[in-house]
Amino acid sequence: MDGTLIDSTPGVYKAWETFASDYSLGDFREVAHATHGRRLYDTLKELCKIQEEEQLQTEIDRFENEVILGGPMPLPGAKELIQNLNSLDGAKWTIVTSASNKYAPRALEKAGIPVPKSGLITANDVAKGKPHPDPYLAGAEKCLVNPSNCLVVEDAISGLLSGRSAGARTLAVCTSTQRSILENEAKPDYIVTDLTSVSVKLVEKKLQVTINDV
Structure with missing residues (x-):
């Protein structure tokens, strides 16, 4: 869907910029490129070291809300x-x-x-x-x-x-x-x-x- 049917790049970059700052992930552009096409459930768990299920779901929602605000086209x-x-x-x-x-x-x-x-x-x-x-x-x-x-x-x-x-x-x-x-x-x-x-x-x-x- 993202990248095939819709362009959500501005929102994805903004979300990764926020999360890269919050979780000290380095260059958000590199993170966005490396994780493209994968589930947030997997990438946030792996990169942000989130193990608690409720927190993980909360962070997925926060990330995706930022992408929506970016206005997918x-x-x-x-x-x-x-x-x-x-x-x-x-x-x-x-x-x-x-x-x-x-x-x-x-x-x-x-x-x-x-x-x-x-x-x-x-x-x-x-x-x-x-x-x-x-x-x-x-x-x-x-x-x-x-x-x-x-x-x-x-x-x-x-x-x-x-x-x-x-x-x-x-x-x-x-x-x-x-x-x-x-x-x-x-x-x-x-x-x-x-x-x-x-x-x-x-x-x-x-x-x-x-x-x-x-």
């Missing part, structure tokens, strides 16, 4: 693609995000992107977050589709690795990470500049994805 082609997907009766798709179940719907609404009819897979729905396969295995299960018949669309290395380890094919968008880095570290099956190069239609009850990246 739709990335190029995202709104059109999601609106098209939602209009296709019988299309099997969902959003698989490392964000929490509190933040994800609020961020999508703020960016003007509709929630999938199937609902979402969030950080709260899996035991292990990206780059583990659990999130995309849960996404495939929600869609009632074998993971090998799924296409994972991601901007983050951790997300692409998660999709690959789940057994899906992967499509990388270069909206947050350089193309060369994505190609070398995530080795996606397909790669595009952004979602304006991607279109979908329903063919015999299956999604046909067309990629036209110049």
